[in-house]
Amino acid sequence: MSVRSETQNVPEPVRSASPNMSTSKTSKEADLEAEFRRLCGDTEDTQHLKEQLERQAKELEELRALRERCARQDQELRELRERPEHSRVPHAAVMEVDTPERQMPDWLRNACHTAGVDAADAQKELAGPWSCDNENRLRISGRGLAGDENQMTPYLKYIALPEVQPYSGKDNAYSFKNFLDAFELKYPRESWADSELCALFRSKLVGKAKSQYESLPKHERKGGYQVLVEAMKRECKAEQRTNKVVALGELKRLRKMEGQSVSEFCVELERLTRQAYPELDERALQTERAQILYDQLVHWRDSYHLLEALESEQGAYDKLKETAKRIERRNMTLKRVTSGKPTPDRHPSERGGEYRPKREQIGSLAPIGETQKDRTVSGKGPTCYKCRGTGHFARNCPNAENKTKTGKNKGTTSLSTRLAEAGCRMIDAKRRREGKSATCPLFGDKMVTEVEILGIKVSALLDTGSEISIVPGNVLLRAKRNGCDIDTLVREHEIDRSKRVYDASGVLMKFITIIEASVKDRRGSPQITIPMYVSNSNDRMIILGTNALASLGYQLVCRGTPYKMRPQECPTRFWSQTEKMEEDKQRVALVSQRTYLPPSAVGWVKLTGCEQGRDWMLNSSADLIHAGVCRADGDGMVTVPVVNRSDEPIVFRPGDTVGHWEEEESEWVKATANDLPTDMLALGKKQLPKTERLSKLRKLLAENRSDGKLWPKLWKIIKENNTVFAVEDVELSQTSLVKHEIDTGDTAPIRQRTRPVPIGARAEFKEIIRSLLERGIIERSTSPWASPVVLVKKKDGSIRLCVDYRELNKVTRQDAYPLPAIDVMLQSLQGKRYFTTLDMCSGYWQIPLSNDAKEKSAFTTSEGLFQFTVLPFGLCTSPAEFQRLMDRVLGDLKDREVFVYIDDILIATESEERHYDVLLHVLRA
Secondary structure, X not given: OEOOOOOOOOOOOEOOOOOOOOOOOOHHHHHHHHHHHHHHOOOHHHHHHHHHHXXXXXXXXHXXXXXXXXXXXXXXXXXXXXXXXXXXXXXXXXXXXXXXXXXXXXXXXXXHHHHOOOHHHHHHHHHOOOOOHHHHHHHHHHHHHHHHHHHHHHHHHHHHOOOOOOEOOOOOOOOHHHHHHHHHHHOOHHHOOHHHHHHHHHHOEOHHHHHHHHOOOHHHHOOOHHHHHHHHHHHHHHHHHHHHHHHHHHHHOOOOOOOOOHHHHHHHHHHHHHHHOOOOOHHHHHHHHHHHHHHHHOOOOOHHHHHHHHOOOOOHHHHHHHHHHHHHHHHHHHHHHHHXXXXXXXXXXXXXXXXXXXXXXXXXXXXXXXXXXXXXXXXXXXXXXXXXXXXXXXXXXXXXXXXXXXXXXXXXXXXXXXXXXXXXXXXXOOOOOOOOOOOOOOOOOOOEEEEXXXXXXXXXXXXXXOOOOEEEHHHHHHHHHOOOOHHXXXXXXXXXXXXXXXXXXXXXXXXXXXXXXXXXEOOOOOOEEEEEEEEOOOOOEEEEOHHHHOOOOOOOOOOOOOOOOOHHHOOXXXXXXXXXXXXXXXXXXXXXXXXXXXXXXXXXEEEEOOOOOXXXXXXXXOOOOOOEEEEOXXXXXXXXXXXXXXXXXXXXOOOOEEEEEEOOOOOOOOEXXXXXXXXXXXXXXXXXXXXXXXXXXXHHHHOXXXXXXXXXXXXXXXXXXXXXXXXXXXXXXXXXXXXXXXXOOOOOOOEOOOOOOOHHHHHHXXXXXXXXXXXXXXXXXXOOOEEEEEEEEOOOOOEEEEEOOHHHHHOOOOOOOOOOOHHHHHHHOOOOOEEEEEEOOOHHHHOEEXXXXXXHOOEEEOOEEEEEOEOOOOOOOHHHHHHHHHHHHHHHHEOOOEEEEOOEEEEEEOOHHHHHHHHHHHHOO
């Protein structure tokens, strides 16, 4: 050992640690000390150096003592070797001592790396004859072989563990936590040096994760393994927050798509919920997933099975998923069986919910105007939907360019097909003429002439206020039915979307297309070709505007000096005093807040512009919003339904004008719909005498009108057909057209236990059972089936008898008869002004049950076992059965002016006379 002084020109004292060293100062040390004193004097530096020398001397003494102790241990070791063979230590110990060149085991080398000791130096020290570690090594060498065996276990685990996959930070399924868990399992900290772990950790980072590592500060990259891991956790945590926000957005937009199976949807649902709610445990995630899955499947016909699974106390999500899969498999099997031939596996939620055959296989359903040639499958290859030829597809049609130029076939369908799809139909209309006054009449005659167009004679209105000529689509279809090939003779033109056409009320007009047609006046004028707009109208009269009047020889003549206004002098619109007053009575209807409607969706749009608490007439100018009477809420806001039937989304933006509000109430017919005070499962009442019954019926119907009176013609129709109205439940009867069946296949009868009836309700319950027995609604039963009853308390305090058929519904084969779409009905009400609603009183009780169905409808009570003789509420097939009956009874009356939804009938017409006729037909059906 040596100590260097910081003073210049000072010799470097060296003390040798020899065995003969004495604690007294030698002469050489005395000389050195004297030299220090002479050079430095008694300064503080001299004192400091002196203290250092004393410490070095002390350390040298300790080293000398250590050397002597090692010598004694070597002597003891030599004596131990000279002992007799039987008194020596075990063979493993001898081998450990007698083999100084033994290689260091791997576990000891790893320990040296962990402690920061050079393994080569440690090997030399262990092999030296003076090392004190030989004694310790001798003591443990007896179990050396077992120690090596124990060290093999971690090594075998290391070999068995899979390689750690590189972490890129882009795979959401392979998070940083997953990577870190796999890394530390493969490379435990106790087996690797810190520098080695850092090197291994860096080698497993690729792509985005490697860039994040390289962007870390130097003190974090070089700060050791733990510091590096914490830094990467911090970087990845910010990324996880971003992924959570993205996952939340995707989860809110998650919808079960058409053709997507339940399993596929659940995989996506579980992935998004796991990313969106990383802080939740598995139980909370299961609850969230169950609710989302049920919301997506609630429209299924068998959703009551799903509701039961959702209400399970434990494992609601797993039960709900399995139930949905079972329903999905059953529906696919049912479709294959009912179709009569193998069908591809498709999800029941696909459009229409049933297998759709190819169009060629249903020739009778071809659109109006298609010929038999169009509908025949020739077997010569694919059919082109542009030219109707065979052997090529529409995208490769060689006649497409020619037809576009000639205008004979616009788009992918013919003109006649598009007219038929537009809904143009012929109707008969009665027109009344007003009498003429002797001087200046209040109403003048229409300027009408007769013209010939496409081989038929039609009336034409000479409209000097119209700048265009208009032909209704109904006229073109009429010409087609008379043998005219409008697809060939009529030339089409594109509608210029930059030019908008408004009617006299300022409402934007919509047209199907523009055609050129030859028109000849009855006066014998030459035949001319006139460009005309085609409207989606049922009118039988065409409009000849100023673009055609001059060519046909018509001219507006004024007595006196003729004057013709130049086009630039023509105002876009003239306003009379009456129009100004009418405009003052209107208010603009504006969209209040942004509303987004996806394709084929139903939504609600909030409108403003009218006073609060009053009734207003909405005169709509938007195609998707229909006119009607609305009442504003306390904030002057009106909410109207909107149906988007297009293939593109629609957005209503705040401030968009969708029409005007009108407050004229002279033609409004106000009504308050009151339900008849009857109840299917209420306590029975006695039948009224005929006179009293008619009086009560008139009173109930009159209460639906604000003036409390019935129109005489309406009451006459009702009085003549009063037997179809049931004022009380006891007047009900059953139809003979159908008997309801409950198909449970080969399922064994289900018998459930009787539920107790509260003591306070037993008397009334017994009276209900007695009344139902007397009226023949139920009868006593010996059926092996039994469902429990539930008593429900109504608002007036009385009780209602309900039967719990959930277990029976689970084994009942479903009825696929479709129910009408509500949004389709609402669209059909456009233009209707007179409405009547008829509610079938206890409608289900008007359908009898078959003998087999009676047994399956049995219910158990404290009064005994009973069964229904008529269709009860609660069966899963009841709505479809009743809808089938109503469609059969009304027949051709429905869908145009009569609409039926299960037991509710709506009659809607445009005129009062027509309304009476339709109502009479419905009552007599």
